[in-house]
Amino acid sequence: MSDLADRQRALVAALVAGEDVPDGFDSAAVLATTAALRRKRAGEVARAWPFLAASHGAAWPRVFAAWAAGRPPNGSLRDGWDFARSLGADLPELARPELAAREARLVYDGRSAPVPRGRVGSWLRRLRSAHGSRAG
Amino acid sequence: MTPRYGVAIGWRPEIAGYVAGLPGLRFTEVVAESLHLHDPLPDGLRTLVERGVAVIPHGVKLSLGGAEPVDDARAAHLAECAAALGAPMVSEHIAFVRAGGLEAGHLLPVPRTREAVDAIVANVRRTQSALGGVPLALEPIAALFDWPDAELTEAEFLTEILDRTGCELLLDIANVYANARNRGEDPLVLLDALPLERIAYVHVAGGMEHEGYYHDTHTDALSEPVLDLVKELCARTAPPALMLERDGDYPPAADLTRELDAIATAAGWPAIT
Numbered sequence: 012m013s014d015l016a017d018r019q020r021a022l023v024a025a026l027v028a029g030e031d032v033p034d035g036f037d038s039a040a041v042l043a044t045t046a047a048l049r050r051k052r053a054g055e056v057a058r059a060w061p062f063l064a065a066s067h068g069a070a071w072p073r074v075f076a077a078w079a080a081g082r083p084p085n086g087s088l089r090d091g092w093d094f095a096r097s098l099g100a101d102l103p104e105l106a107r108p109e110l111a112a113r114e115a116r117l118v119y120d121g122r123s124a125p126v127p128r129g130r131v132g133s134w135l136r137r138l139r140s141a142h143g144s145r146a147g
Numbered sequence: 148m149t150p151r152y153g154v155a156i157g158w159r160p161e162i163a164g165y166v167a168g169l170p171g172l173r174f175t176e177v178v179a180e181s182l183h184l185h186d187p188l189p190d191g192l193r194t195l196v197e198r199g200v201a202v203i204p205h206g207v208k209l210s211l212g213g214a215e216p217v218d219d220a221r222a223a224h225l226a227e228c229a230a231a232l233g234a235p236m237v238s239e240h241i242a243f244v245r246a247g248g249l250e251a252g253h254l255l256p257v258p259r260t261r262e263a264v265d266a267i268v269a270n271v272r273r274t275q276s277a278l279g280g281v282p283l284a285l286e287p288i289a290a291l292f293d294w295p296d297a298e299l300t301e302a303e304f305l306t307e308i309l310d311r312t313g314c315e316l317l318l319d320i321a322n323v324y325a326n327a328r329n330r331g332e333d334p335l336v337l338l339d340a341l342p343l344e345r346i347a348y349v350h351v352a353g354g355m356e357h358e359g360y361y362h363d364t365h366t367d368a369l370s371e372p373v374l375d376l377v378k379e380l381c382a383r384t385a386p387p388a389l390m391l392e393r394d395g396d397y398p399p400a401a402d403l404t405r406e407l408d409a410i411a412t413a414a415g416w417p418a419i420t
Contacts (some may be wrong), residue, residue: 015262016214019255020247027251035295040329043360044291048253054366054395055252084252 029081049076052084060091063110066103092119152201152348152388154411154419156403162393163191165400169407171419172200174348174388179204179228179237188231196232203348204228206239209274211285212257213243217270222277229281236282236347238317239274241267241308258294259304264311271312284347285309286317289325289354289363301326302340315347319392320380321354321373325363334376343380348388351377351410365394369406377413389414 024030026045032038053075057064064071078094085093095102095110102110118132119125123139126132152174158166159178166175177192182204188196196202206225209217229237242254257263275283287305299307309316318341327334353367369391377389389410393403404420411418 015258015260015266016246018258019214019243020249022255023246023249023251026253026255027249037292040292040360043358047291047357047362048251051364052252058395083249085250 027083046076049079052076052079052087052090055087056091056094059087060095060106060109062108063091063095063106066105086124088125089119092125093121096121150385150387150389150414150416153416154407154414155348155388155390156407157205157390157392157394158192158195158202159394159397160189160191161397162403163189165403167191167194169419171417173419174201174203174390176203176205176238176390176392177228177232179206179225180208182228182231184224184227184231192232201235202232203234204232204237206237207254208244209239209270210242210244211239211270211274212241212255212263212267213246213270214266215246217273219273219277222274225274226278226281229278234281236284236315237278238284238286238347240286240288241305242288254288256288256290256292256294259297259299259301260294261298264299264304264307267308268311271308271314275312282315282347283312284315284317285312286319286350287322289319289322291329291360291362293330300340301337302342306342309342309345316342316345317348317350318343318346318380318386319350319352319363320376321350321352321363324373324376325354325361328361328372334372335379338376338379338383343384346384346386348390349377349380349386350392351389352392353406365392366396368398368402369409374409374413377410381414381416389416 018033021033025032025041026048032041050072053072056075057071067074075094078097084090092113095106116128117125118128126135153171155172155174156166158175175195192202204225209221211217225237240254243257244251244254271283285308323337324334327337351369351373352363352365353369354361354363355367391406391410407420408418
């Protein structure tokens with residue numbers, strides 16, 4: 012792996028996976044970027060999961076950002092899904108039908124992209140397990 | 148003077164009705180990764196293509212600035228978008244969005260080094276060969292920080308990439324403001340150092356001040372300093388299009404109209420609303 016590849020990975024890890032800011036960078040500016048990325052992610056997840064976001068009212072960006080700290084993004088569908096499941100019994104009433112509707116329509120194993128239930132989905136799941144794929 | 152395309156706004160599903168209703172619109176952009184080409188084009192977008200509006204596929208996930216080779220499937224998708232839309236060009240960023248299997252979910256700056264220039268040039272050439280002759284415009288991004296070991300200034304870095312790839316410049320005027328402002332420099336000095344004669348088109352967007360930084364959010368209103376920079380740009384050159392980018396927290400139509408009209412006024416161009 013080239014030097015550039017290693018250094019790019021270290022920067023992304025600092026921004027989304029909670030690792031240390033690499034030497035030489037302006038830490039305050041990198042941390043401000045980390046916070047901005049989490050706010051942006053909260054907005055994207057709110058578009059994919061409007062009831063989940065609405066059920067937290069004005070606290071949504073803060074609540075989601077706290078959960079997202081150190082968790083690399085997996086796209087707004089999976090991020091919202093993981094967050095909703097993480098709340099368990101504390102998931103607000105307003106957000107429950109939205110999660111239930113998604114659980115009814117798609118199979119999500121928490122590790123790879125959700126797939127439709129039914130024939131296409133079962134074919135995709137077989138294909139994935141045959142290839143050992145965890146691609147999101 | 149009359150610009151080739153004029154004032155424009157990026158097409159997004161949430162504001163498709165508003166965009167379709169703009170009588171003077173001749174140019175727009177769609178996020179390439181949002182198009183699923185096994186489905187028909189969204190109705191609002193297809194109508195614009197049929198009206199003769201230039202619709203530019205704008206990639207956000209190719210990661211041209213990544214040390215890893217660009218994914219051929221992503222480059223092919225960009226080419227297929229151009230074909231489906233009859234687009235006169237496509238665009239992407241000088242940025243990376245993933246590394247070593249981690250997705251950043253955002254456009255990140257690359258170091259302004261010779262090694263990074265080589266990596267970007269290789270990725271741009273790989274993408275150009277997938278595009279089969281459709282021009283690619285490259286957009287420098289906004290960032291709150293720079294890499295520590297710059298060998299080139301932002302303008303030198305950009306000019307070298309454009310020279311070696313033959314690409315045109317997608318200049319984001321709000322990014323010029325953001326980068327200069329966050330470095331504590333004068334946006335006009337940065338603007339004057341850029342190769343303005345190579346502009347394919349221009350992005351204009353809103354942002355916000357937060358804890359000492361200017362964030363290029365695309366979810367806030369256009370600011371006066373950015374509009375002033377539009378005016379300065381148009382006093383120096385005649386870009387083909389000035390396109391407003393809005394990516395969330397969509398305001399009422401009247402606010403978008405006010406912003407598009409403010410861009411037209413700053414440029415001295417006809418309103419498209």
